[in-house]
Every structure is written in C-alpha cells, then in structure tokens.
Amino acid sequence: MKRTAFALLVVALAATSPAAAHRLRTSTRPVPASAGVLDVQALDRNSFALIQLDRVRGHLALPLLRRSGATLVAAELGLWRLQREIARQIVPELTLGRTLRRVVADHPLRRPRTHLHAGDPLLPSEYWLKVVGANRVEPPGPGVPVTVIDTGVDLSHPEFDGRPNTLALNRQTVVGPDDDHGTAVSSVVAAPANGIGLVGVYPDALLQIWDASPRGGGNLSNEIRGILAGSRRGPTVINLSLGSEEFDPIEEEAILLALSRGSLVVASSGNDFQEGNP
Structure with a gap:
C-alpha cells in the first residue's frame, strides 16, 4: 500500500512539474x-x-x-x-x-529633424555653415539674444515678416538697394527654418536689430549707441559686420563696457585685406 501511494505521489509531482506543466x-x-x-x-x-x-x-x-x-x-x-x-x-x-x-x-530609429531639414531652398549655397561648423551642431532653443548692429533690416522681407523673437531696438530704415546689408547679415545670423530662402546659423535667436545708418550712411556714434543699447538689455552676442581703417579708443571703451555686462562682441575681419586693410 505504501509503495502504491509513493508511486502515485511521484506521478502527481511529475505531472505538476514546471517542465510538464509549461x-x-x-x-x-x-x-x-x-x-x-x-x-x-x-x-x-x-x-x-x-x-x-x-x-x-x-x-x-x-x-x-x-x-x-x-x-x-x-x-x-x-x-x-x-x-x-x-x-x-x-x-x-x-x-x-x-x-x-x-x-x-523592433521599430527603426529616426534621426531628429534639425534646423537644416526644413527645406529652405538656398541651404545648399550656404557654404559658411560648414566653414564655421554650424552644420555639425544644433543651435540653442529659442530666446538667446543676438544683437545685429548694421544697416536697417527690411522687416517686410519673407525671412522676417512675422518672424517671432524679433526686436527692433530702434526704427529700421532701408533707403535704397545698397542699404540691404543689415537684412543680409540678419538672415545669415537668424533666418528661420521655414522653407523660405536661407537658414540662419541660429534660427530661433532673439534677434535684436539696431539700425546704425538711419539716413543711409553709418557712423561711429550710431554704432556706439547700438552696442550700448544691446548690452543694456542683458548679456547678448553683438555682431558688428562693419569696420573702419582707423582705431578708435571710444569704440573700444564701448565694447569693453559691453563685455563687462556679460556680452560677447564679434566683429568682422574686413573684406579689404588685399587693399591694405588689416
């Protein structure tokens, strides 16, 4: 009787073991x-x-x-x-x-869309993005201030008509076809990724623009006003795509004041090197 009970117990355990049950x-x-x-x-x-x-x-x-x-x-x-x-x-x-x-x-991974994937038609001609390495990094999100001190910006231009985060620090004037430099520079800096024209190096910048040539000709006093107006609002990158053949200590003092306020001043090296302008 005990042997029979033991045999039945072994069979029952085998039937309920993980290997058999599953x-x-x-x-x-x-x-x-x-x-x-x-x-x-x-x-x-x-x-x-x-x-x-x-x-x-x-x-x-x-x-x-x-x-x-x-x-x-x-x-x-x-x-x-x-x-x-x-x-x-x-x-x-x-x-x-x-x-x-x-x-x-096991779905494929998609590359995130960047500011260089918005289909802006002139993007292939923007050689400078590769030169400065802007094609290898994604710029900051919206709101970091960049101040462009130049000729006036045409705010009716498709790149700027309705562009968010655009602040004119003074009245913008474009008095003729030769007064489009500020519009061009601002496009290179901050044209939005919107499928139109160019894509800027920093499309979502808080673009602060200062017209240093309100009557069609820029001068030192208007440049200094722009440097101080931009830096007065807080730290900003100040772009000076302009220059002179002469050193001016007052201009230097204005730049040093902007630096002391936490701003970074970026100046052009000039287009006239071959004509003797260092």
Missing part, C-alpha cells in the same frame, strides 16, 4: 490584447519583434525561443528578437505559460 507549443492564434503588446499596429508595420520574458518564469521559454530562431538582445533584460510572424505564433503560448512580460515592435 511545455510550450507554437500556435497560429492571434496575439491577445493581454499579451503585453503595447501597439499591435506598430507590430504590423515592422518586420521584427522584441520579446521580453518574465523575470521569474522566463527561463521556461528559452527552448521555444531558440527553436523559433530568436536571437538574444540583452540577457539582463530577458530580451529576444525574432521575426514578427513567428512572434505572433508563439506569443499566445508564452502568455498561457506566464513567461511573457511584453512584446513590442
């Missing part, structure tokens, strides 16, 4: 919603799936995964990769065996 088989049943599929449509759009096994019972599914051609992605996460259709076949059994934690699509 023998996994393939199935063609659809993936149930409870299987941990986060986005069934995303799974349909991709050729491969990622299966993450349960942390406690997942080891029971290893033979089935290997027979199904799955490849191990990360042992620490219990993560496996296999073809989508095969995943659909075995997920129901993994679910019934309580060995599945989740299954998701």
